[in-house]
Amino acid sequence: xxxxxxxxxxxxxxxxxxxxxxxxxxxxxxxxxxxxxxxxxxxxxxxxxxxxxxxxxxxxxxxxxxxxxxxxxxxxxxxxxxxxxxxxxxxxxxxxxxxxxxxxxxxxxxxx
Amino acid sequence: xxxxxxxxxxxxxxxxxxxxxxxxxxxxxxxxxxxxxxxxxxxxxxxxxxxxxxxxxxxxxxxxxxxxxxxxxxxxxxxxxxxxxxxxxxxxxxxxxxxxxxxxxxxxxxxxxxxxxxxxxxxxxxxxxxxxxxxxxxxxxxxxxxxxxxxxxxxxxxxxxxxxxxxxxxxxxxxxxxxxxxxxxxxxxxxxxxxxxxxxxxxxxxxxxxxxxxxxxxxxxxxxxxxxxxxxxxxxxxxxxxxxxxxxxxxxxxxxxxxxxxxxxxxxxxxxxxxxxxxxxxxxxxxxxxxxxxxxxxxxxxxxxxxxxxxxxxxxxxxxxxxxxxxxxxxxxxxxxxxxxxxxxxxxxxxxxxxxxxxxxxxxxxxxxxxxxxxxxxxxxxxxxxxxxxxxxxxxxxxxxxxxxxxxxxxxxxxxxxxxxxxxxxxxxxxxxxxxxxxxxxxxxxxxxxxxxxxxxxxxxxxxxxxxxxxxxxxxxxxxxxxxxxxxxxxxxxxx
Numbered sequence: 001x002x003x004x005x006x007x008x009x010x011x012x013x014x015x016x017x018x019x020x021x022x023x024x025x026x027x028x029x030x031x032x033x034x035x036x037x038x039x040x041x042x043x044x045x046x047x048x049x050x051x052x053x054x055x056x057x058x059x060x061x062x063x064x065x066x067x068x069x070x071x072x073x074x075x076x077x078x079x080x081x082x083x084x085x086x087x088x089x090x091x092x093x094x095x096x097x098x099x100x101x102x103x104x105x106x107x108x109x110x111x112x
Numbered sequence: 113x114x115x116x117x118x119x120x121x122x123x124x125x126x127x128x129x130x131x132x133x134x135x136x137x138x139x140x141x142x143x144x145x146x147x148x149x150x151x152x153x154x155x156x157x158x159x160x161x162x163x164x165x166x167x168x169x170x171x172x173x174x175x176x177x178x179x180x181x182x183x184x185x186x187x188x189x190x191x192x193x194x195x196x197x198x199x200x201x202x203x204x205x206x207x208x209x210x211x212x213x214x215x216x217x218x219x220x221x222x223x224x225x226x227x228x229x230x231x232x233x234x235x236x237x238x239x240x241x242x243x244x245x246x247x248x249x250x251x252x253x254x255x256x257x258x259x260x261x262x263x264x265x266x267x268x269x270x271x272x273x274x275x276x277x278x279x280x281x282x283x284x285x286x287x288x289x290x291x292x293x294x295x296x297x298x299x300x301x302x303x304x305x306x307x308x309x310x311x312x313x314x315x316x317x318x319x320x321x322x323x324x325x326x327x328x329x330x331x332x333x334x335x336x337x338x339x340x341x342x343x344x345x346x347x348x349x350x351x352x353x354x355x356x357x358x359x360x361x362x363x364x365x366x367x368x369x370x371x372x373x374x375x376x377x378x379x380x381x382x383x384x385x386x387x388x389x390x391x392x393x394x395x396x397x398x399x400x401x402x403x404x405x406x407x408x409x410x411x412x413x414x415x416x417x418x419x420x421x422x423x424x425x426x427x428x429x430x431x432x433x434x435x436x437x438x439x440x441x442x443x444x445x446x447x448x449x450x451x452x453x454x455x456x457x458x459x460x461x462x463x464x465x466x467x468x469x470x471x472x473x474x475x476x477x478x479x480x481x482x483x484x485x486x487x488x489x490x491x492x493x494x495x496x497x498x499x500x501x502x503x504x505x506x507x508x509x510x511x512x513x514x515x516x517x518x519x520x521x522x523x524x525x526x527x528x529x530x531x532x533x534x535x536x537x538x539x540x541x542x543x544x545x546x547x548x549x550x551x552x553x554x555x556x557x558x559x560x561x562x563x564x565x566x567x568x569x570x571x572x573x574x575x576x577x578x579x580x581x582x583x584x585x586x587x588x589x590x591x592x593x594x595x596x597x598x599x600x601x602x603x604x605x606x607x608x
Contacts, residue, residue, distance in 0.1 A: 020280070025272075032279050039286040046294030069293065072242055076286055079249045083282075086256060087275055094268045106269050 005045040012038030025091045025101040029084065036080040040073045114162070114169040117186045119155045120194055120233040123148050128226035138214075141222040145205055148226060152233065153198035160191045160583060168590065168600035170239065178601050179300035179608070183239035185601060188587035189438065190236040192580075193365060196442045197236070199569060200357045200449035201229055203562040207453055208350035210558045211460065216261050216348070224261070228254040228354065235362045239601060241292065241299045244366065245285050248331070252278050255359060259347045270346035277339040281330035288323040295320065302601035304374050305594050313377035321375035321382050325367065325389075332363025334423060335389040337416045341400065344415065345408040345465075349456025352408075356415045357449035361441060364422055368437070371426060372591040379429055387427030391521045393420030398528035402535075405467045407455045410532050414451070414491065417525055418444045424518050425506040433509020434588045440502025442580075443573060447491050447499065450566035451533070454484045457563065458540060460554035462547060467536060472545030480556055481541040483567045488537055490570045492530035498573035 012034055019031030047069035053061030055070065095101050127148035131141045162169055163186065170185040172178055186194075205225060212221055231251025238244050256278075259271040293299060295316060296307040308317055326336070333340045340360075344352050367386070375382055397416030404410050422444065425437030457480060462470040474481035490497035493504075503526065510519035573580075590596050 028276065032276075032283070035280070035283045036286075039283050039290065042287055043290040043293070046290040048294075068299075069290075072289070072293075075242075075246065079246070079282075080279075083249075083253065083256075083275075083279055086253070087272075087279070090256075090260060090268070090272055090275060093263060094272055097263070097265050097268055106272070 001049050002045055005041060005049065009038045009042045009045065012041065023103050025095065025103065028103070029087055029091060032087070033080075033084060036076070036084075040076055043069050043073050043076070114171055116155055116159055116162070117169050117171045117184050117237065118173070120152050120159075121184070121230055121237060123152050123155070124226040124229040124233065128223040128230065131223040131226065132220065135218065135220065138217050138222075141217075142209060145222050145226060146202070149198060149202045149205060149229070152229070153195065153202070156191055156194035156198055159186050160188070160195060163188050163191055164583060164586060168597060170600050177605050178239075179298050179303035182243055183300060183302070183601050184237050185239035185302075185597070186237055187590045187597060187600070188583055189368070189591060190365075192438065192442055192583060192587055193236050193361070193445070194233060196445040197229070197232055197358055197361075200445050200566070201225075201354060203449060203453065203566050204350045204354040204357070206565075207353070207559055207562040208348075211456075212348060212350060219261060221258070221261060224254045224257045225354070228258065228358075230254075232358050232362055236365060239301050241289060241301060241304065245282070245289060248285070248362070248366075249282060251359070251362065252282070255355065258351045259343065259355075261351075262348065267346045270342045273339055274343040274346075277330065281327055284323065284330070285327045288320060288327055291320045291323065300601070301369070301373055302598040303607070305598055306607065308374055308377070313375060317375065318378050318381055321370070321378075322385065324370050324375075325382065325386065328363045328366045328370070329389065330363075332360045332367060332419055333393075333416050334363070334367070334386075334419050335393050335396075337393065337397070337419070340416060341409055341412040344412040345406075349453065349460065352456065353449045353452035356412070356452050357445050360415060360419055361445055364419060364441065367423060368426055368591065372434075373594050373597060376429075376594070383427050383429050386423050387515055387518050390420040390423040390427055391518055393417070394424070394521050394525040395420075398525040398532075401532035402528050407459060407465045407467060407536060407540075410536060411452055411455050414529060414532065415448055417529055418448070421503070421506060421522055421525070424515075424522055425509050427518060428506070428509035428513040428515060430509045430512045431588060431592065432505045432512060434591050435584060436502045436505025436507070436509055438502075438584050438587050439577065440499070440506060442584075443490070443498040443502050443570070446566055446569050446573065447487060450487045450563065450570060451484075451491060453559075453563050453566065454480065454487060455536075457554075457556055457559055458484075461552045461556065463553040467539045470547055471539060471543035472541070473547070474541040475545040476547075476549050476552075477556055479560060480563070481537075483563055484541065485537055486567055487570060488530070488533035490574065491533055493526050496571075496574050498570045498577070500574060501577040 016031045016035035019027045047066045052063040052065045053059040055064045055067035127144050134140050168187045173182040231247050234247035256275050329336045397413050400413035422437050422440050425433040459465050490499045493499035507519045
């Protein structure tokens with residue numbers, strides 16, 4: 001199961017990296033979302049996917065899954081959500097001001 | 113257990129929250145900010161004295177024993193950086209009173225300044241890798257807002273790149289944390305240090321160490337500095353000054369922490385790599401610094417050069433090398449704040465950043481000119497000033513570790529740095545005065561105060577290097593011997 005997850009994460013990273021190198025602002029933001037999905041899945045995978053009950057004490061199982069990575073992922077999701085929404089608004093403003101979403105044209109000139 | 117340790121994080125955070133409520137009342141925000149910064153500095157100095165007399169201070173948040181809870185640890189290295197950060201933050205905060213403008217003040221400028229300080233102080237004090245990530249994000253998100261605040265065309269363009277590069281480095285940080293947790297099963301730094309020492313730092317752990325090096329290099333502009341010159345030219349002066357004084361230094365602090373506390377078993381791989389990266393950073397930064405005729409660009413490349421020099425001391429990994437690094441780190445926090453404030457004031461006066469368009473400022477602004485002269489000499493490391501002690505010890509450390517090339521590059525780039533800032537002084541301040549006071553776009557009337565404050569500090573730090581030597585040497589001993597840190601975190605509790 002870990003191997004399958006690793007491959008999935010690898011595909012996420014691959015697609016994310018490819019989109020990151022594209023010219024459009026929006027594609028770059030989508031790539032960041034994909035990369036963070038990959039990172040969150042990787043956190044879950046690296047802690048081990050052994051079988052066990054959900055980490056709720058009322059379930060009274062023999063073993064539970066590791067609760068720590070779940071807490072870490074929850075924190076990371078919220079942070080990346082905040083940053084992504086900021087980035088989307090920033091991209092919107094940049095588009096409004098510069099009238100372009102092509103990163104090649106957003107290089108800036110020396111005479112500004 | 114010592115509740116003082118957490119105050120440098122709590123005070124700016126809570127006062128920032130109060131400021132958000134009183135959005136319209138700018139006077140209150142200014143007073144509250146100054147009081148919060150002063151009390152943070154007071155607490156940091158108290159911590160310094162406690163650490164000197166009683167050893168490293170720590171607190172287990174919520175009373176959960178390490179490694180299960182979050183530990184906040186103040187060792188001497190962190191405490192020294194806290195004090196330096198407080199001094200430069202105070203100067204930049206006061207500087208922004210006179211320069212930042214009413215629009216930005218009304219749109220939560222001061223709260224975000226304090227949230228930035230929360231992130232910086234938190235990064236210095238945390239004893240937990242994931243918490244370091246969270247405090248990095250606190251710092252970075254505040255910096256995103258500060259760099260975009262105002263929303264001019266250039267700012268929007270550069271800050272998009274800045275945000276992008278930092279999101280990617282945060283993503284890599286998460287990946288590195290996932291690997292580290294997968295291998296060791298813990299995130300507490302002291303516990304990690306023990307686990308890595310027990311397991312022996314094999315190839316896998318060294319790979320993870322290098323991944324951490326890449327992450328922190330992106331934040332600290334160590335070799336991966338391509339984003340820095342553009343980003344640090346965009347924001348207003350006070351913001352650029354606090355960024356260049358503190359943000360890269362937090363990355364450097366993280367490199368020091370990780371490679372002295374956790375991954376110190378394979379110095380012939382990791383520390384040599386750091387040395388090579390530092391050497392390349394110094395050379396490329398110095399080339400950038402002498403290439404441009406734009407004040408902002410010259411100063412931004414100077415930030416990069418000093419990053420290379422500081423990690424050279426870590427690469428040497430000897431007592432003198434680390435001693436020099438810490439001296440230089442403290443000096444660099446203050447001098448980068450100072451020189452960006454002066455550069456920004458010059459740009460505000462002349463209305464241009466291009467050196468060829470003005471000259472002879474010293475006739476109308478003698479104080480500003482001579483303070484720039486002092487800070488330029490200090491930046492280059494001329495003896496009575498503060499840059500000298502750090503540079504000399506770093507060079508001595510690299511020679512002791514037989515990394516002669518690294519020491520030589522450090523010396524060579526010092527000359528290039530001196531040339532680059534003297535170029536500003538000789539072209540901008542000397543020569544024909546082609547701008548009368550009436551033609552100037554701004555004034556130095558009140559902004560001269562924070563600049564003078566930092567100038568006095570850099571002189572005092574140069575003459576009083578002996579005075580803080582005790583503190584710095586305690587910090588170096590802590591960095592060289594991780595067991596002191598581990599002892600302080602775990603105390604007498606059983607270690608799982």
